[in-house]
Amino acid sequence: MRVLRWTSVPRREWWGLAxxxxxxxxxxxxxxxxxxxxxxxxxTNYDLLTAPRFVGLANYAGLATDARFKQALGNxxxxxxxxxxxxxxxSLFVAWVFARTFRGKNVFRTLxxxxxxxxxxxxxxxxxxxxxxxxxxxxxxxxxxxxxxLWLTKSDSAPIAIIVMAVWQSIGFYMIIFLAGLExxxxxxxxxxxVDGANGWQRFWxxxxxxxxxxxxxxxxxxxxxxxxxxxxxxVMTRGGPSDATNVASLLIYDTGLQYQKMGLxxxxxxxxxxxIMALTLFQMRVVRADETTYA
Amino acid sequence: MRExxxxxxxxxxxxxxVWWRRLGWACFYAGLSLGAVVMALPMVWMVTTSFxxxxxxxAVPIQWVPSPFRPDNYVRAWGMANxxxxxxxxxxxATATTLLNVLFASAAGFxxxxxxxxxxxxxxxxxxxxxxxxxxxxxxxxxxxxxxxGWLNTYQGLIVPGAVTAFGTFMMRQFMLTIPDELxxxxxxxxxxxxGIFWRIMAPLARxxxxxxxxxxxxGSWDSLLWPLIVxxxxxxxxxxxxxxxxxxxxxxxxxAMMAASVWTTIPIVILFVLLQRHFVQGIxxxxxxx
Numbered sequence: 001m002r003v004l005r006w007t008s009v010p011r012r013e014w015w016g017l018a019x020x021x022x023x024x025x026x027x028x029x030x031x032x033x034x035x036x037x038x039x040x041x042x043x044t045n046y047d048l049l050t051a052p053r054f055v056g057l058a059n060y061a062g063l064a065t066d067a068r069f070k071q072a073l074g075n076x077x078x079x080x081x082x083x084x085x086x087x088x089x090x091s092l093f094v095a096w097v098f099a100r101t102f103r104g105k106n107v108f109r110t111l112x113x114x115x116x117x118x119x120x121x122x123x124x125x126x127x128x129x130x131x132x133x134x135x136x137x138x139x140x141x142x143x144x145x146x147x148x149x150l151w152l153t154k155s156d157s158a159p160i161a162i163i164v165m166a167v168w169q170s171i172g173f174y175m176i177i178f179l180a181g182l183e184x185x186x187x188x189x190x191x192x193x194x195v196d197g198a199n200g201w202q203r204f205w206x207x208x209x210x211x212x213x214x215x216x217x218x219x220x221x222x223x224x225x226x227x228x229x230x231x232x233x234x235x236v237m238t239r240g241g242p243s244d245a246t247n248v249a250s251l252l253i254y255d256t257g258l259q260y261q262k263m264g265l266x267x268x269x270x271x272x273x274x275x276x277i278m279a280l281t282l283f284q285m286r287v288v289r290a291d292e293t294t295y296a
Numbered sequence: 297m298r299e300x301x302x303x304x305x306x307x308x309x310x311x312x313x314v315w316w317r318r319l320g321w322a323c324f325y326a327g328l329s330l331g332a333v334v335m336a337l338p339m340v341w342m343v344t345t346s347f348x349x350x351x352x353x354x355a356v357p358i359q360w361v362p363s364p365f366r367p368d369n370y371v372r373a374w375g376m377a378n379x380x381x382x383x384x385x386x387x388x389x390a391t392a393t394t395l396l397n398v399l400f401a402s403a404a405g406f407x408x409x410x411x412x413x414x415x416x417x418x419x420x421x422x423x424x425x426x427x428x429x430x431x432x433x434x435x436x437x438x439x440x441x442x443x444x445x446g447w448l449n450t451y452q453g454l455i456v457p458g459a460v461t462a463f464g465t466f467m468m469r470q471f472m473l474t475i476p477d478e479l480x481x482x483x484x485x486x487x488x489x490x491x492g493i494f495w496r497i498m499a500p501l502a503r504x505x506x507x508x509x510x511x512x513x514x515x516g517s518w519d520s521l522l523w524p525l526i527v528x529x530x531x532x533x534x535x536x537x538x539x540x541x542x543x544x545x546x547x548x549x550x551x552x553a554m555m556a557a558s559v560w561t562t563i564p565i566v567i568l569f570v571l572l573q574r575h576f577v578q579g580i581x582x583x584x585x586x587x
């Protein structure tokens with residue numbers, strides 16, 4: 001009996017395929033086929049009512065001169081980098097502060113983390129009121145002689161207002177990732193530096209930062225990718241306005257495809273957005289590969 | 297003030313140095329508290345405002361303790377939309393999505409980790425490649441597919457398309473790789489079938505990873521706005537975030553009701569967080585590494 005088992009090995013291994021099959025079907029049906037469809041639809045004119053009509057690269061050619069799309073893409077870049085860079089700096093700093101032992105640490109860490117768990121819609125609604133001309137933020141700025149600023153109704157301040165809120169919500173998220181990275185820095189390094197007379201700032205600059213540089217680059221790229229997918233804040237707070245100042249790519253795709261039924265044009269926009277995110281992802285994979293020791 | 301924990305213990309220290317230390321800690325806590333206030337203030341404002349009168353919302357100076365105190369805002373807001381149904385929809389969709397993801401991602405993770413079938417590597421790469429497809433890129437064709445299936449304005453339309461994630465598969469596979477094969481061998485000798493191995497041996501052992509994945513999937517689904525917005529037009533199928541977003545555009549100046557609705561949308565997630573804080577953090581660390 002025991003010996004015969006070996007002959008049945010290959011047959012048993014097919015069970016693996018059976019276990020994998022549902023997830024595989026899901027990913028093919030709801031991710032890969034739609035991706036291929038997006039590429040195909042982007043070459044057609046399709047309004048859901050009549051059959052798709054092949055138009056070649058006309059949609060892409062149209063996008064090249066589409067001022068609204070270019071602005072949305074520009075807004076998306078500004079949002080992704082405007083949110084991403086401060087977010088990395090601040091969350092790294094906060095993680096560095098939390099990477100030591102002190103009284104009340106858990107309470108403080110929970111407070112800093114709290115915004116992460118709250119729904120983006122709730123955050124948008126609450127902050128829209130905080131940004132009201134009569135709201136809390138203007139009330140706090142008034143003693144400094146600033147304002148009242150029309151945060152969400154002026155096209156120069158609305159993108160900034162959303163970025164500030166977005167940074168605020170996600171500090172705790174990236175703080176946790178940085179904390180995991182900081183745990184990998186051996187304590188001996190700090191002790192040695194302290195004996196050598198390095199102060200806190202020097203220890204941070206010369207020991208911590210070089211050692212968690214891979215984590216930093218990694219966090220920067222994943223949060224840029226997240227930034228490129230922005231939708232909720234802009235949809236709820238400003239609906240892309242005022243005068244398209246916060247109209248980001250996802251919002252424009254949603255409007256073009258699902259509000260105006262221009263499926264071909266919307267898909268072409270999707271593909272362009274995909275190319276941008278893909279370039280970032282490939283960059284990220286190179287960063288991660290350079291850092292296999294940390295993420296192995 | 298307490299002494300510094302990280303610091304070396306010197307044999308002698310001048311009184312001046314002690315005072316500098318204490319000043320340093322005072323500044324440390326002052327800075328930390330300032331940050332904590334910035335993080336907490338918007339949420340505190342949300343809660344207090346939900347108890348204010350409409351005219352006190354933008355009162356100068358800010359009313360941190362509402363007077364008059366209006367708990368009946370909640371009753372009024374509850375009557376302004378079908379919140380009970382939105383709650384049910386969110387709970388049902390998030391729970392179903394979570395169950396599907398944990399079940400099928402675990403199964404796939406198990407299959408990829410513990411069996412050697414033809415094209416295993418290629419199929420795994422195929423699943424992982426979908427991690428690189430952002431939802432926004434496929435939302436138009438996904439909408440068309442869902443429509444062709446006749447799933448617009450249905451629960452399956454809300455739940456099924458996004459239910460099983462490549463990230464979950466990846467995460468479960470990584471975890472199952474750490475479980476020794478000997479356990480499976482022993483179970484087979486005892487006459488356990490492959491399904492039994494998965495259900496009775498692997499699933500219980502993979503519980504920590506499954507818990508992190510479950511929380512992650514649940515909160516993601518609970519927060520989701522874009523997909524429910526796309527596949528539903530009927531009021532009866534609105535989830536909480538969608539209901540709240542549309543409530544805001546409908547009653548754009550009813551601030552106190554809006555805050556009350558925001559509070560009850562937040563409460564379930566806060567409860568979940570308080571109960572399962574450890575898994576939340578674990579999930580983020582893993583997701584941060586998902587690539």
